Amino acid sequence: MAAARRYWLMKSEPDVFSIDDLKRQRRTSWDGVRNYQARNFMRDDMRVGDLVLFYHSNAKPPGVAGIARVCKEAYPDHTALDPNSPYHDPRATKDEPIWMMVDVAYVARFPEQVTLDDLRREQSLKDMLVLRKGTRLSVQPVERRHFERVVKLGGLQVKDII
DNA sequence: GCCAACGTTGGC
DNA sequence: GCCAACGTTGGC
Numbered sequence: 001m002a003a004a005r006r007y008w009l010m011k012s013e014p015d016v017f018s019i020d021d022l023k024r025q026r027r028t029s030w031d032g033v034r035n036y037q038a039r040n041f042m043r044d045d046m047r048v049g050d051l052v053l054f055y056h057s058n059a060k061p062p063g064v065a066g067i068a069r070v071c072k073e074a075y076p077d078h079t080a081l082d083p084n085s086p087y088h089d090p091r092a093t094k095d096e097p098i099w100m101m102v103d104v105a106y107v108a109r110f111p112e113q114v115t116l117d118d119l120r121r122e123q124s125l126k127d128m129l130v131l132r133k134g135t136r137l138s139v140q141p142v143e144r145r146h147f148e149r150v151v152k153l154g155g156l157q158v159k160d161i162i
Numbered sequence: 163g164c165c166a167a168c169g170t171t172g173g174c
Numbered sequence: 175g176c177c178a179a180c181g182t183t184g185g186c
Binding site for chain 3 (some may be wrong): 149
């Protein structure tokens with residue numbers, strides 16, 4: 001029997017890569033994660049089929065812009081080996097790549113972004129990690145009930161994206 | 163652009 | 175193993 005699907009929130013700066021970019025490309029490799037906790041979530045816990053809240057950080061306003069789905073499990077992030085990449089890490093080698101990435105596919109763009117303020121206003125979402133002061137994790141787990149609530153706030157039906 | 167909060171580095 | 179210094183994140 002397959003393990004239960006998990007839910008995540010992943011941050012991206014829309015000036016760098018937005019939900020619209022993902023929609024155009026249909027899928028992307030989630031490169032550039034350079035935080036051990038975030039890497040460990042991707043490497044150890046993300047499985048094909050997991051659903052992702054695509055969060056626009058450093059945006060005006062910041063918030064959840066849509067949904068993605070994990071379509072390939074963790075593998076080495078080769079940008080760490082590339083001296084010309086902004087994500088280059090001189091410690092990384094082919095045998096010890098240090099950093100990992102997953103691939104995600106486009107699922108849906110919310111008709112209306114669910115802003116950070118919207119999330120804060122929802123009593124039922126008050127325990128979400130993204131709302132906790134000082135939480136900078138760019139890859140974080142989300143509870144199913146929170147995921148489903150955000151989808152509804154975004155104007156979509158859960159059954160339509162699963 | 164500011165700056166609080168956090169993660170990482172490196173001297174000891 | 176401690177912790178000060180530094181770099182980064184990300185909301186504002």
